[in-house]
Amino acid sequence: MCPSEPVKHPEIVPTGLDYVTSVESTEVVSIQENYDLWIDGAPTKPSTNRYFQTVNPATEEALSRVAEGGRKDVQKAVEAARKAYNGAWGKMQKSERAKYLYRIARMLAERSREFAVLETLDGGKPIKESRDFDLPMSSAHFFYYAGWADKLEYAFPGLGTDSIGVVGQIIPWNFPMLMVAWKVAPALAAGNTVVLKPAETTPLSALAFARLTAEAGLPPGTVNIITGDGRTGAELVEHPDVDKVAFTGSTEVGKQIQHRLAGSGKRLTLELGGKAPHIIFDDAPLDQAIEGIVNGIFFNQGHVCCAGSRLLVQESVFDALMDRLKLRLRSLRVGDPLDKNTDVGAINSPAQLDKITRLVEIGQAEGATMYQPPCELPERGYWFTPTLFTGVSQSHRIASEEIFGPVLSIMTFRTPAEAVEKANNTPYGLSAGVWTTKGSRILWMADRLAAGVVWANTYNKFDPGSPFGGYRESGFGREGGRHGLLPYLEGGW
């Protein structure tokens, strides 16, 4: 019964059953050859006359050509949004607005399979995740904020219920549809109108959503979708008739936006990067902590701003944890995102794959020890094997820079105080995870961790009723919950 000499015996390899491929049908989606901009409730040709390709990152096949919005198009979209704000949407009874939001929520739920497949085709995330997380959560956000639309006076007593006006929103490629919901639902619930720019690699679900709002009868101009790259986004940010900007994306771009808006009087909220500490104490439920770690860093290929990318393990359980973690990695199924049994899908773009590859090379050059499970990657498409780094120091770049990929940097600590010190030793402050069976220690840690969200004995848990957002270089403002209304009400963030 006492720990003895290591025993030699055949290794357990958790392979799974011999699953035949079980691919979700793509017949539910119809993708147009070309997509124009969506302005004033209708497709609108871009003034630039230019279109860019969006590809399926799992196959490198072109899916569609999407309009590149220029200055004149942003002007048109903002004008349409202003017209709707001064007219149909802005003057509408709050209880009527709620009906539209409920309708959108229901329609998203009804068409969730179609949107999930589209999301997976355009972004590369496993259908399991778009089906079980992105779409249900998108619909849930609309349901949640629909409930607030006619109860705003109870949200922040004393603040009033005035909306702001025309809101410019820029969203990233990691959760394209969910970010539409996070941005649009609270903005509309508070009575604003929207011009939204999806990421250039994942515009399709936002464009499908635009058509859904038309089917829902949303007054034209209430939601406008402008596609394009960073230049289009910059036009939107700088447009003088935009009253508020909400941005989710990299810290680098977030800083540029903040610079540009300084002195403009425009309101701003930023949801930026992170390098979240995920802390495992020696009394943690180890097998469940393993699931939390895997979910924390390999969910959505690690393309998650709140990914638990810095694992801090108490030294006394390091070996026991690493054995389990390596074993668990061998059962991860990397491949075709449309296969219902795929756990880790494709990297979103060649640019992101380059960035991940470069940082992993730097990690090796810095002297950290790399572990990758045996893993066969498809020939075409953009892929990266789930990767662990041990022997990582605080001073290594892989311990401080956001990799935004399936790469986990593992460090150790000895005492709770040391865990807090290492956890907070970062410019970011978005999220953190703590695993321990000791309730008092969870509270002690949560008090001291500089993070907008602290998960205890779980990770990556979301609910529309719970606010999400960061400190420090992870941004400011909250999305979700009652707090998520504040950025869209006069006198709020």
Next chain:
Amino acid sequence: MSTTVSTALRTSLPDRSLTPKTVASYVGGVTPVDEVGVTERAAALSTRSVKRESKLAALDLAIRMCDLTTLEGRDTPGKVAQLASKAVQPDPTDPGIPSVAALCVYPNLVPYAVEALAGHPVAVASVATYFPSGQAPLEVKIGEVEWAVKAGAGEIDMVINRGAFLSGDYYRVFEETASIKEACGTAHLKVILETGELSTFDNVRRASMLAMEAGADFIKTSTGKVSPAATLPVTLVMLEAIRDFYARTGRPVGMKPAGGISKAKVAIRYLVMLAETLGSDWLTPDRFRFGASSLLNDLLMQIRWIQEGRYQSPDYFTKD
């Protein structure tokens, strides 16, 4: 019983040099389990999509893993004989359907089961140790086990002393289980934890470790007489305990979820969980069993559905 079971599993006898103190500290050192996390992991594994050839292979395997069971006060030699025939040939119209692993009965019916199964590859399993409550003196339990083994049972399904476990007398649980193991001789031992009475996952993991240390060849969730019986989360906790025990000792222990598994769809979820936790070496009746009575016919119906593209009426499958 199949010889592979006894050779593959009976590699070590319990360490009898232990004291109440060492056993208590061992149990205290067992890694805790988080209920929410286990339940989520089990639910996530349940979304695996098992289709066509994979499904057919899984259904075939599930049949070969069945411990076809009848444990009722009204059981008779006649009923046992009927069930034995079903165990050997679950579907008389399809010779491709394999036999089940074992027929599981009360001790006094073992002689009839042995007689009915003579010459067939189906093992005779007997519950013992005053199943299902286990509330009897140890000598009486040992006597029952010896009787069943002598009557020809190749597998013994014992119950642990839950009263002792819940009162913190882990040493007694260990001692009793180890004594039963010795009484089994060459028969192989499945230890029923009755997880529905242990109530917490922490207790299930501790009891699993204790049973394996005491020499269990299999650990088993339930008697089927207490609700909840087998669930996916509780089985996951036990599979992870088996994995950790194997990593430390090199002795592979089998797993038997029992009670409440009546649908083929659910059986496949168990096999998914088994394969993703312990790997393909455990995908054999030597290391995994289903304790079930009504599951077998649903497995047969699903196989027929895959082969013929339509469901048959349950009337086309024999009850016994």
